Amino acid sequence: MAAYIIFDVEVTDPALADDYAKLANESLAPFQSKTLLHGGMVEVLEGDWEPKTVVMVEFESMEQARQWYDSPPYSKAKEILHRAASTNVILVEGV
DSSP states (O other): OOEEEEEEEEESOHHHHHHHHHHHHHHHGGGTOEEEEESOOOOOOSSSOOOSEEEEEEESOHHHHHHHHHSHHHHHHHHHHHHHEEEEEEEEEOO
16 A cells, blocks of 8 residues: 655755755655655645645655664664754655
8 A cells, every 4th residue: 555755844954955856756765755846835724824834745655664663774764854854754645
């Protein structure tokens, strides 16, 4: 069953964010993932959530998504992300 990692990112250091993006994209290659959203206009229809930049990556399963998220290549990228942005990240199982 498909799974999705969804990021809500507020970039505070654009140069570091570019470094993160390069490493993150490279780390995704072995996982047969698909980036479904990367930025774009967001319109809040209900509630008080105010997402900045939304990114959604599809994986074949929850296990595969977790393997990527915990992988050494992505862990290196994640360290940069935490210095470059404020983030909220969730893992969601699809239908």
